[in-house]
Amino acid sequence: MCGATAGGPSTDGVDLTQESVVQGVVHRDGQPVAGAYVRLLDASGEFTAEVPTSATGQFRFFAAPGSWTVRTLAPKAAVVDRPVVAAKGQIADLHVAL
Amino acid sequence: MSTETRERVLVDADWVESHLDDAGVVLVEVDEDTTAYDKNHIRGAVRLDWKKDLQDPVRRDFVDKEQFEKLLSARGIGNDHTVVLYGGNNNWFAAYAYWYFKLYGHTDVRLLDGGRKKWELDSRELVPDVPERVATTYTAKDQDRSIRAFRDEVEAAIGQQNLVDVRSPDEFAGRLLAPAHLPQEQAQRKGHIPTAKNIPWSQAANDDGTFKSDDELTKLYGDAGVDFGKDTIAYCRIGERSSHTWFVIHELLGQESVKNYDGSWVEWGSLVGVPITLEEQP
Numbered sequence: 001m002c003g004a005t006a007g008g009p010s011t012d013g014v015d016l017t018q019e020s021v022v023q024g025v026v027h028r029d030g031q032p033v034a035g036a037y038v039r040l041l042d043a044s045g046e047f048t049a050e051v052p053t054s055a056t057g058q059f060r061f062f063a064a065p066g067s068w069t070v071r072t073l074a075p076k077a078a079v080v081d082r083p084v085v086a087a088k089g090q091i092a093d094l095h096v097a098l
Numbered sequence: 099m100s101t102e103t104r105e106r107v108l109v110d111a112d113w114v115e116s117h118l119d120d121a122g123v124v125l126v127e128v129d130e131d132t133t134a135y136d137k138n139h140i141r142g143a144v145r146l147d148w149k150k151d152l153q154d155p156v157r158r159d160f161v162d163k164e165q166f167e168k169l170l171s172a173r174g175i176g177n178d179h180t181v182v183l184y185g186g187n188n189n190w191f192a193a194y195a196y197w198y199f200k201l202y203g204h205t206d207v208r209l210l211d212g213g214r215k216k217w218e219l220d221s222r223e224l225v226p227d228v229p230e231r232v233a234t235t236y237t238a239k240d241q242d243r244s245i246r247a248f249r250d251e252v253e254a255a256i257g258q259q260n261l262v263d264v265r266s267p268d269e270f271a272g273r274l275l276a277p278a279h280l281p282q283e284q285a286q287r288k289g290h291i292p293t294a295k296n297i298p299w300s301q302a303a304n305d306d307g308t309f310k311s312d313d314e315l316t317k318l319y320g321d322a323g324v325d326f327g328k329d330t331i332a333y334c335r336i337g338e339r340s341s342h343t344w345f346v347i348h349e350l351l352g353q354e355s356v357k358n359y360d361g362s363w364v365e366w367g368s369l370v371g372v373p374i375t376l377e378e379q380p
Contacts, residue, residue: 001112039305047300049277050188052134052215064273073305075221095121 007054008061020086023060024094025062025074032057033098036074043067072096104287105131105351108309109182110211111220117182118142124175124231127214128185128195138224140217144173144231148191148338152198158365163238166202170238174231177205184210184217188300188307194341196349197358201246203239209345212307219306245348247331247357249365252291253372260330261294262319264291264343265363269335270296272376275367276335286367289374291333297322299339302346313348333359333366 008023022040026033038059039050043066053059063086072080077098084092105113116121117249118141127135135145145154151169154161159168169289175181181204185192192213199207210217218224236260247255255261267276272288290296301318303309310318324330332340332345366372 035218037219042266042268044267046267046298048268052186064268071305073215073219075219079305098173 007056007058008051011060014062016091017089020063020065020088021060021091022063022084022086022094023058023069023091024070024096025057026096026098027057028057028074028076028077028098031083033074036072036077036098038096039071039073041071042071045069070094070096070098074098101219103310103313103352104350106206107208107345108211109208110308111222112139114182114184114210115138115222120180122178122180124173124179124181125210126173126175126181126183126192126195128183128191129187131186134186134214136226138226141227142229143184144175144229146173146195152195159180160198160201160241163240165238167238168234170236171234174234175236176234176236179206180206182264183207184213186214188215188342189213190299190338190342193345194338197245197341197344201241203242211309212238215307228250234361244355245344245357247333247359249359249361249369249372251357252331252333252361252366253358255329255331256291256373257293259328260324260326261291262324262330262332262340262343262347263290263294264297264299264332264334264339265290265296266298266300267296267378268364270294271378286364287374288367289376291364291366292375294333294374294375295324297343298302298325299334299342305347309346309350312350315351319347319351326351329355329357331357331359333362335363336360337362 030068034055036053038046042048049061051059054087065088068084070082086092125140127139127143128146132147183192183195263270270290332343334340340358344358347353
């Protein structure tokens with residue numbers, strides 16, 4: 001399974017104590033943005049994963065512990081980079097404003 | 099490689115828009131998550147599900163020649179059509195389908211540069227209407243094994259040929275087993291094939307999913323120590339990202355002896371007795 005489901009993977013049936021989750025919501029003027037592209041870049045800036053946001057503007061990654069950058073691309077918007085630290089068993093939650 | 103040569107394998111969004119009503123062109127959206135197509139797609143595009151349509155339902159292998167013929171015939175794709183593939187995930191699955199169409203000998207197949215993402219970021223038209231196409235009688239060729247590598251050949255290539263691991267550095271070094279948008283619970287071993295160079299597929303693409311220029315691509319593989327005087331095998335986790343790199347090296351850069359190891363890490367990391375390396379790239 002390698003396809004990116006909108007919003008990222010479901011947590012159903014996943015043992016979250018073993019995952020380092022990076023997730024969040026993309027907003028524009030207070031409204032969630034569906035279909036934005038959110039990329040997860042590693043500490044060296046290398047691409048690791050990408051998902052389109054869900055209908056409610058959400059995205060999620062199962063990362064590894066460490067420092068990451070979340071890069072958001074959307075139509076008619078500048079690219080937004082947000083640093084984030086992931087830790088095992090924890091959920092890092094971001095709010096990205098375009 | 100000249101611009102003209104690039105156009106024979108890669109078209110941009112403007113080209114697609116100007117050929118939307120061209121009866122000789124069939125647009126095909128390829129994804130695993132087919133809900134994207136259900137919602138909307140480029141006008142006139144038909145759908146291929148890389149797993150349901152292109153994989154054998156029981157064994158881990160492709161559909162055979164007859165099944166491929168039946169599939170394309172039912173989709174209304176003929177041998178003389180120009181097939182333009184596009185999809186999500188930066189064209190991973192579209193590139194996989196491209197390689198697959200080449201495997202079965204389709205003459206004129208091309209990728210939409212940037213795929214669905216670039217199309218969406220440009221705010222171009224997407225429609226929900228599913229086209230009705232007249233069925234054809236498609237004739238496939240026998241698989242072209244000169245572009246497909248199997249495990250024994252990969253083992254023999256260690257230290258001899260270019261092995262290009264196109265996964266992310268974290269997967270290469272064994273910190274992750276899969277791309278980070280997927281759960282990581284899997285049983286096989288982590289790491290990479292000894293002597294493989296880690297050149298992530300993403301380094302061949304821009305943020306919007308379009309391919310980098312030929313000059314940038316030549317520099318990318320040259321700087322990473324890939325010697326095009328040797329044969330090359332690309333692999334990833336299940337063979338779709340390495341199709342993207344196979345497309346770059348074989349189709350855009352015109353290197354002749356390039357194979358995609360579609361068994362990839364899911365096979366290698368589960369084989370008994372084969373060597374595995376965990377070290378980071380020096």
